[in-house]
Amino acid sequence: MRPGLAARLSRFLVRCYPPRWRQRYAEELLEVLDQHQPTSRTVLNLWAGAVSAQLDPAWRTRRHPAIGLRRRVRIGARVFAGIAAVLLVSAVAVSFLAWRDEQGNTGPPMPLSDGVFAMAFSPDGHTVAVINPSLELWDVTNRAHPERLGYSEGDLVTGTDPAFSPDGRVLATAGGRTVILWNVADPTPRPTEIAVLPAYPSGVNALAFSPDGRTLASGYDDGEVVLWNAADPARVTPIATLPGHGGDVAALSFSPDGHLLASASDNGTVVLWNIADPAHPANTATLHAPVPPPAPVNFCPNAALAFSADGRTLTTVEDSTTVTQWNVTGPGAVTRLTTSILSGIGDGPVAFSADGRTLAGAHTTGDTIALSVLP
Amino acid sequence: LTSLSDGPKHGYAIMTDIAAFSGVRMEPGTLYGALSRLERRGWVAPLAAAERRRPYQITAAGQEILTEQVTTMQQIVQVARLRTAMAWGA
Numbered sequence: 165m166r167p168g169l170a171a172r173l174s175r176f177l178v179r180c181y182p183p184r185w186r187q188r189y190a191e192e193l194l195e196v197l198d199q200h201q202p203t204s205r206t207v208l209n210l211w212a213g214a215v216s217a218q219l220d221p222a223w224r225t226r227r228h229p230a231i232g233l234r235r236r237v238r239i240g241a242r243v244f245a246g247i248a249a250v251l252l253v254s255a256v257a258v259s260f261l262a263w264r265d266e267q268g269n270t271g272p273p274m275p276l277s278d279g280v281f282a283m284a285f286s287p288d289g290h291t292v293a294v295i296n297p298s299l300e301l302w303d304v305t306n307r308a309h310p311e312r313l314g315y316s317e318g319d320l321v322t323g324t325d326p327a328f329s330p331d332g333r334v335l336a337t338a339g340g341r342t343v344i345l346w347n348v349a350d351p352t353p354r355p356t357e358i359a360v361l362p363a364y365p366s367g368v369n370a371l372a373f374s375p376d377g378r379t380l381a382s383g384y385d386d387g388e389v390v391l392w393n394a395a396d397p398a399r400v401t402p403i404a405t406l407p408g409h410g411g412d413v414a415a416l417s418f419s420p421d422g423h424l425l426a427s428a429s430d431n432g433t434v435v436l437w438n439i440a441d442p443a444h445p446a447n448t449a450t451l452h453a454p455v456p457p458p459a460p461v462n463f464c465p466n467a468a469l470a471f472s473a474d475g476r477t478l479t480t481v482e483d484s485t486t487v488t489q490w491n492v493t494g495p496g497a498v499t500r501l502t503t504s505i506l507s508g509i510g511d512g513p514v515a516f517s518a519d520g521r522t523l524a525g526a527h528t529t530g531d532t533i534a535l536s537v538l539p
Numbered sequence: 540l541t542s543l544s545d546g547p548k549h550g551y552a553i554m555t556d557i558a559a560f561s562g563v564r565m566e567p568g569t570l571y572g573a574l575s576r577l578e579r580r581g582w583v584a585p586l587a588a589a590e591r592r593r594p595y596q597i598t599a600a601g602q603e604i605l606t607e608q609v610t611t612m613q614q615i616v617q618v619a620r621l622r623t624a625m626a627w628g629a
Contacts, residue, residue, distance in 0.1 A: 174567075189571050195591040196550040196567045206566050213568030222579060312581070 170202040177210040182223040221319055222298075274310045276302060284326045284335070286348075293326050293335055293348070301351040314351035320344070327371040327380075334358065334397045336380055338368035343382050345397045358397045364390065370427070372416035379403070379442055381425055383413025389427050391442050403442045409435045409450065417469040419478075424448070424492065426478055428469050434480050436498060449498040451480065451490060470520035477501065481514050481523065506536050540582060540597055540605040547586055547596035550574070577601065 165173075174197050178190055200206065217223050282295040291313070292302045299316040324338035333349040341363040346355040361382075370383035373394070380394040387408025393401050411431030418425055423440040434451040468481040471492075478490045478498075489501040506523070514525045523536045542548060542556045553574075554565050574595060577583040582601030586594045597605070 177568075185575065189575060191591050192550050192588070192593045193567055193571050196554065196570070199551045200554070200567055206568070209566035209568035211568075213572045216572060217575070 165204040165207070167201060167203070170204060170207055171197070173207045174202040174210055177207065177214055180211075180214040181217050182220075185217045185223045274304060274307055276300075276310065282323050282325045284328055286328050286332045287330055288332060291332070291348075293328070293337075295320050295322060295326065295337065297321065299326070299335075299337055299346065299355055301348060301355060314353045314355055316346070316355055316357075322368065324368055324371065327373055329373045329377045329394075329397075330375055331377060334373075334377075334394075336371045336373065336382075336394075338371060338382075341365070341367055341384075343368055343371065343380070343392075345394070345400065347397075359400055361392065361400055362402070364388070370413045370416045372418060372425075374418045374422045375420055376422055379418075379422065379439070381416045381418070381427075383416050383427055384408075385412045387411055387413060387429060389413055389416065389425070389437075391425075391439065391445065393442075404439075404445050406435075406437055406445050406447075409433050415469045417471060417478075419471045419475045419492070420473060421475055424471070424475070424478075426469050426471070426480075428480060428482075432482050434469065434478075436478070436492065449492075451488075451498065451500075468514045468516055468523070470516035472520045477520075479516070479520055479523075485525075487523065540577070540601055540608075543583060543595060543597040544602070544605060547594040549589075549592040549594045551592070553595070 175194065178186070178193055178197070181190065197206075276292075276294055276296075280294040280296045284293045285291070286293070290303060290305045292304050292310075294300050294302065297319040299320060301313040301315070303311045303313050320337055321340045322338040326335050326337040328335055328348075333347065335346045335348045335355065337344050337346065339360070343361040345358040345361070347358050348355045364382075364384055366385040366388075368382050369385050370381075372381045373379070374381070378393065378395040380392040380400065381389055382392065383389045387410055389406040389408075391403040391406070393403050406425075406427070409427065409429050409431075410433065411429035413427050414430045415428040416425065423438060425437045425439050425445070426434055427437070428434045432452065436448040436451065438446045438448045470479050471477070472479070476491065476493050478492045480488050480490065482488070485506050486503065487506055488503045491497075491499045491501050506525070514523055516523055525536070541560075542553045548556060550567070550570060554567070554570055558564050574583065578585065578595075580600075582598055582604055583595045584598050586596055588594075
């Protein structure tokens with residue numbers, strides 16, 4: 165084979181690698197090819213490499229290309245001991261956790277694996293579960309040196325944040341239209357799959373465990389919420405389907421006593437359900453954001469929900485900065501207490517602390533993390 | 540991993556290094572197939588790219604694996620030497 169033809173064919177074959185592979189390696193490989201004298205062996209070898217990368221599930225193109233963009237900046241689902249963690253995903257898909265505590269201290273960002281687009285903190289705050297798109301568990305006790313505990317074999321097609329059970333032993337992740345439960349009590353070297361729940365017609369968009377861990381709620385793109393009996397994670401059964409509220413479910417939160425479930429939608433509505441008897445959920449109230457939410461910036465769903473520790477107040481955030489507190493003590497008598505506009509909380513995703521008192525926010529550029537203690 | 544054990548190297552440097560110490564002429568496709576697998580296993584880590592070249596360095600986990608592999612290979616070599624010497628006095 166003529167050297168010129170081999171060089172041209174080699175460069176063409178680099179384009180036959182999967183897009184995600186090319187994004188990461190193509191430039192370096194082309195540089196190496198420039199220095200190398202390509203022969204027919206080089207061409208054959210690249211062809212074999214491209215075929216094997218195409219067959220490798222790790223390089224398969226995600227079915228939702230918007231996910232990467234949408235999860236450009238993620239706030240940790242937990243503000244632990246006054247520390248907010250923000251997951252930053254840079255343009256080259258390198259992810260790291262940035263920190264800020266109540267005193268304003270920030271540490272060096274903790275590098276995680278590439279391309280993370282969903283995350284959750286364990287209840288004790290020591291472990292972070294990330295989806296990249298396999299499920300990985302990281303020990304983040306030592307903020308200078310996070311350690312990967314284990315990762316799943318296959319990939320999950322989801323940008324939905326996973327949810328830990330209250331005891332931290334079970335993790336629920338979305339997998340497209342299904343929910344997968346994982347045993348994460350000992351995730352080294354692999355978290356093990358406990359159960360794959362029946363699929364629903366639309367994608368899983370939000371997940372939450374009840375405080376006693378016996379009920380799992382899953383929210384879908386079509387606005388429906390399903391309650392599952394998860395007392396035995398190996399034998400999970402559906403209990404009830406809560407009819408949709410017109411927009412996709414962006415966030416779910418149980419009251420501390422487990423009697424109320426709040427679901428927030430990207431369209432600015434929050435529905436409150438009385439699930440004291442989970443088999444017969446009752447729509448208690450539909451709350452409308454006092455200020456209609458603007459179109460999501462950078463595709464970031466900026467809704468968040470939290471009950472106060474005493475269960476008397478529900479705080480909702482519709483658009484990163486508008487925070488409303490509702491009195492939810494009496495069923496059927498939900499009243500709005502306050503609405504405040506937080507300045508400097510950022511325009512990106514927001515997350516509450518476990519006690520619902522601290523709100524963390526970030527700018528979509530990812531360079532500022534803000535913490536705000538609510539009145 | 541052996542090539543990276545004495546310090547970080549970029550793609551082409553790894554190829555020339557391997558050709559120099561082992562005589563094996565590696566093709567770029569093989570090299571990048573191996574690098575992507577090693578990186579995914581956490582045995583090598585990419586460093587910041589200088590222009591279009593990105594150096595790679597061996598990680599602690601990679602060093603452990605390499606040491607383990609070298610020990611295994613040494614054992615195989617030893618057994619092979621002994622057996623060939625006994626069988627045909629090589």
